[in-house]
Amino acid sequence: MALTKEQRQMILNHSLFSHFTPQAQEELLADAQVRDHPAQALIQRQGDPAERFYLVQSGKVKLFRISADGKEKVVEIITAGNTFAEAVMFMQKSVFPVCAEALEPVKLIGFTNRLMLRHLEQNPQTCLHLLGHMSVRLHQRLDELENLTLQNATQRLALYLVSQVRDRASDSAEIELVLPKSLIAARLSIKPETFSRAIANLRERGLIDSRARHISIPSITNLLDEFAGGQQHIEYKAGLIATDNH
Template identity: 50%
Template sequence: MQHALASAALDALIRSNYLFVPFDDAQFAQIRAGMRVLRLDENQRLFDAGQPAERFFLVASGKIKLYRVSLDGNEKVVEIAGPGQTFAEAVMFMQRHDYPVSTSALEPSEVCSFDSRVFLDLLRGSTRLCFSLLGDLSMRLHARLNEIEHLTLQNASFRVVHYLDEQIAQTPDGRHVIDLSTPKNVIASRVSIKPETFSRILRALADEGIIRIDGKHIEVLDPARLRHYGT
């Protein structure tokens, strides 16, 4: 099977993730030996909530939606993982080893699957690795707490602006752009608003000259005004 990334590029992507940065070459080789690369079609599910969690994952290409379904059938998007991001790693450190969320591909995607037992065995053998990972996990927890504050205490406009600000990429010619290929209903669920509210806020930003919308692409004309919008 032809993979989206060559082996060297894939290794570089994996090693740039916080989980793998502390490992030396020999340790990384042990993790890499048990890795599988999985190709998913759009809307294909990787695992469902409640399944035994024996592996964790890193997105090599595409986007993976992590979500939960309420008792009344409503879907709540918990996270959208893109290239270089990991998911399901926290389950390794829980007493219950089953996935707390379900996952599906938002577009054709490739994910790297890692054996949790190999990773944990390496941690058990190195205090240095444990402390390094603990520091990174603490920073990620702090970021999650800030995100919970944004979702529960801030208004809808602030939440949309915060999401857009996180997606901004700068082009070689200095423009600030956002790829809006993720379906709007998925983004709306991610920031805990209705899809029509998300669309309304985008139109308001465009009307005020802060952004320019061109299909699934947004150009941020005034990044400073965007960051202060809705505050």
């Protein structure tokens, strides 16, 4: 099935494709495959051979791993306009390191790793952009690892809420949680009941106000100073706490 005009534009505007030559772009567009997945569909399994990476056109994809005792650990939520599995093409053994599941009806655009690698070899500038893209993702994962190992549930939640703030010109913020609270709790490696207690703790201290999925933060400065620590406050002001896509 041929790509629509909207799909072609979305691909060409993405940083992974925008720096290729027109000829290379046309080859990648011709190779692209569009697939629809219903909600809760398993898109890939951990350990499956990885021949393609994906751009999410619409919907949300949950990346997760299954531990030896059968527990699920949410690694990341991929939203529309973002890619996943692109780093796998550089692995010596190209297998998916995680499972991927559609959180809602999802439309994916897939690209062949082998063709992408061939064009990357001929385009050093795009290689640098891809390296920068993966470096940002790595930095975010390292920050998450630090948060999970060194901070308690309320501190993790405070930093998560701060990561949802889009407009950083103001010290106050209004946030709409796009993910179910149970899924946010899973991302933060806390139980749903612990998540609810952490929300209540922040609300009782006057640091947030919550109504269903809507969160109001009267003062980001006070929230960071109270629960996230001075270093995170400095990083937030310097723009070093990344804005989460979800």
